[in-house]
Amino acid sequence: MRPLSLRFPRKRPHPPPVSPSSDDHDLMAAVAAERVEALRLLHDRHAPWLRARLLRRCADPDLVDDAIQDTFVAIWRGARRYSPQGDDAAAWIWTIAVRRLASALRRPGGRWIAAAALADTALAETGARLASAEDSVLLGVEHGDLGGALARLSPELRAVIQATVLDGLTVREASRLLGIPEGTVKTRLMRAKARLREELA
Amino acid sequence: MTPTVTVRGLRKRYGHTAVLDGLDIAFGAGVTGLLGPNGAGKTTLLRCLATTLAPDAGELRVLGLDPATASGRTGVRRRLGYLPQDPGFYPHFTVFETLDYVAILKEMTDRRERHREVTRVLAEVGLADRARTKVRKLSGGMRQRLALAQALLDEPDLLVLDEPTVGLDPEQRLRLRALVSRLGESRTVLLSTHQTEDVAALCERVVVMDGGRILFDGTPAGLAAVAAGRVSLGDHRPGPGALFWRTADGRYRTIGDTPADAVPAEPTVEDGYLLLVGRTQEAA
Amino acid sequence: MTTGDWHIPPGLLERYLDGSLDPVGVMSVEAHLVRCARCRTAVPADGGWLATSWERIAAEVAAPAPPLTERLLHGAGVPGHLARLLAATPALSRAWAAAVAVALGFAVAAAHLAGHGFLAFLTLAPVLPTAGIALAYGRRIDPAHETYAATPMAGAPLLLVRSTAVLLTALALTALAVPLLPAATMPSVAWAWLLPALTTTSGCLALATRVPLPLAAVALGGGWVAVVTGVGAVTGDRTLPFRPGAQVLYGCAVALLTLVLYVRRHRLDPAEPR
Incomplete structure (x- = not known):
């Protein structure tokens, strides 16, 4: 006797062979077809920068490594639900990775690097989402006024902006991480956005 | 060197048949091969050492512990890798699940660490690309390698391998020999086999058993030397009662008394073994 | 989406990685990284770390997802x-x-x-x-x-x-x-x-x-x-x-x-x- 399966058998077109020159979307299609070598290519392509960026969120390299492991396992298990957007999967993978790190940090002993040290990194993207001319504003090196506006925010406001806007966490996740009630996260987020709009107006 | 395993006066009988009849032996680090015909008592001895069978009488010391006590058995099992003679599996488990289950029974409670260990042993036996295959779809050789992989989980100090080369093709047997001899560098490996080549190739010590007793205990070279002067090559078929076979070049190789027209030949481990076992079976 | 012709210069990336970059530079690097494959490739990969990381993932991927009861x-x-x-x-x-x-x-x-x-x-x-x-x-x-x-x-x-x-x-x-x-x-x-x-x-x-x-x-x-x-x-x-x-x-x-x-x-x- 076999256990009942609620999944219907899936017939998928056989994905093309993958190579280091395949783009992320082709690799994801191959991962959805349970091709381990495609996952490895994705891992080798994205793990180094993910690690660098996650290490700026959490000083414990073991927790970062665990988060990266969880991320690619989640990619493997969820590849069928992936829908290609944009040029590559980097933003999608980052969202998964930072969520994984956030949930690891929720466990005892986890250490989210305080906003004071890192909130500044949030500024560029925060501004990017608030502004309409996203791409030009993103390059904060050339557009210092946004950076300045964000830098003038209080550390508490920047922490909220960092967790929600830059790292893409939900209000609930941010509230757990920062140890403040969800309502406070929401009000701080609104205040931060309003202040940025004023400064950039 | 202090022995890892000491056996004194070991007895085990099934009904009226004594399978082990007061066995005394000790094993230390390195690879020891047990050689003997079916029913020689090899499996019974190995099962007693692997703590899956209680002997009727005798004293055992395994890794300094006494398997007759519950705490002693648990202590042995924590440091033991055991490949049974007829290892069974759950056909609906995948290769990975099979090893994961044994790893849990070996008290590896941390999931990440356990999965890493499972991956390691899969690579050791060359089954890494079969992790997600159901056991029922494996060939006999792959099952045998899976059985070996579970024995290697958690880096045991004592490996008890009951006929590890059964079902393996020649290339896999070579790989197994390489693996076992590497394991034997730092720990105690006891293996039983029917294959004299395995013994000659990888055991530094060989024990020949028959009828629950030890007929020979020494090096493979020593076992070959048992047949010194008792092996010959001749052009004519020897008379009845002699143990002989026809070789590839059409000559007759005889073990035992040299026929009149034959010339002495270099004895092998197999010659020594056949001579020993043949003698007891004549006497029986 | 385009990122224009701007790419992270090597010195800037180095300072980002070792943590000595000023806040405005850090935010620019991160905002740019997620959109630019070329600059992501420029983040140096530690070969030993990458191999270990992959081994761990391979182990999990080979493991089946736990069933519902579990x-x-x-x-x-x-x-x-x-x-x-x-x-x-x-x-x-x-x-x-x-x-x-x-x-x-x-x-x-x-x-x-x-x-x-x-x-x-x-x-x-x-x-x-x-x-x-x-x-x-x-x-x-x-x-x-x-x-x-x-x-x-x-x-x-x-x-x-x-x-x-x-x-x-x-x-x-x-x-x-x-x-x-x-x-x-x-x-x-x-x-x-x-x-x-x-x-x-x-x-x-x-x-x-x-x-x-x-x-x-x-x-x-x-x-x-x-x-x-x-x-x-x-x-x-x-x-x-x-x-x-x-x-x-x-x-x-x-x-x-x-x-x-x-x-x-x-x-x-x-x-x-x-």
Whole structure:
């Protein structure tokens, strides 16, 4: 006797062979077809920068490594639900990775690097989402006024902006991480956005 | 060197048949091969050492512990890798699940660490690309390698391998020999086999058993030397009662008394073994 | 999306990686990185770290996703490895689980058809776990028994884990059948099988410290049916074995048998000298 399966058998077109020159979307299609070598290519392509960026969120390299492991396992298990957007999967993978790190940090002993040290990194993207001319504003090196506006925010406001806007966490996740009630996260987020709009107006 | 395993006066009988009849032996680090015909008592001895069978009488010391006590058995099992003679599996488990289950029974409670260990042993036996295959779809050789992989989980100090080369093709047997001899560098490996080549190739010590007793205990070279002067090559078929076979070049190789027209030949481990076992079976 | 022609200059990336970059530079680098494949490639990869990281992922990917029962058990606070062992057990005796469902179906039907038909249900329920335990452990039943017998969990720990899994499955299936009983069956009577089921299970395991497990299961399962029908025939009151007085007796028996099982648990080890 076999256990009942609620999944219907899936017939998928056989994905093309993958190579280091395949783009992320082709690799994801191959991962959805349970091709381990495609996952490895994705891992080798994205793990180094993910690690660098996650290490700026959490000083414990073991927790970062665990988060990266969880991320690619989640990619493997969820590849069928992936829908290609944009040029590559980097933003999608980052969202998964930072969520994984956030949930690891929720466990005892986890250490989210305080906003004071890192909130500044949030500024560029925060501004990017608030502004309409996203791409030009993103390059904060050339557009210092946004950076300045964000830098003038209080550390508490920047922490909220960092967790929600830059790292893409939900209000609930941010509230757990920062140890403040969800309502406070929401009000701080609104205040931060309003202040940025004023400064950039 | 202090022995890892000491056996004194070991007895085990099934009904009226004594399978082990007061066995005394000790094993230390390195690879020891047990050689003997079916029913020689090899499996019974190995099962007693692997703590899956209680002997009727005798004293055992395994890794300094006494398997007759519950705490002693648990202590042995924590440091033991055991490949049974007829290892069974759950056909609906995948290769990975099979090893994961044994790893849990070996008290590896941390999931990440356990999965890493499972991956390691899969690579050791060359089954890494079969992790997600159901056991029922494996060939006999792959099952045998899976059985070996579970024995290697958690880096045991004592490996008890009951006929590890059964079902393996020649290339896999070579790989197994390489693996076992590497394991034997730092720990105690006891293996039983029917294959004299395995013994000659990888055991530094060989024990020949028959009828629950030890007929020979020494090096493979020593076992070959048992047949010194008792092996010959001749052009004519020897008379009845002699143990002989026809070789590839059409000559007759005889073990035992040299026929009149034959010339002495270099004895092998197999010659020594056949001579020993043949003698007891004549006497029986 | 374009990023224009701007790319992170090498010196800037270095300072980002070693943490010495000023805040505005850091935010620019991160904002740019996620959109520019070329600059992501420029982040240096530590070959040894990358290989180790991949090995760990490969191990997880090879592992199947835990089944629902295992996740539920884990969610309920059961440690992951124990959840694994528990969830794998009823699958070892799927035929038993199916037979339990069928038998319960018949018992429920009997309860509807005959006046005292619910007695069949109450008599049957305590037999189910003992049959399941006999089918989930042992040299003749379990093809991997010899392998497992040489692990530290051999004997009592493994048998008790599997018995727990079987007992919980049997109790859950029986509990699911309870609402299907005729409305006339009083609520107290509908649950009168629970303590007897715990009694037969603990009795079966306690007896298995002396005789082989299948024999113990037959003795307890058969013994229970014989006692219930015997008492009914002798006293003329077939509900007597399920009355509150009898239930107190079962409760005491469970406590006593569990104690016996605990004291004699080493005898469940296949290599315990006799």
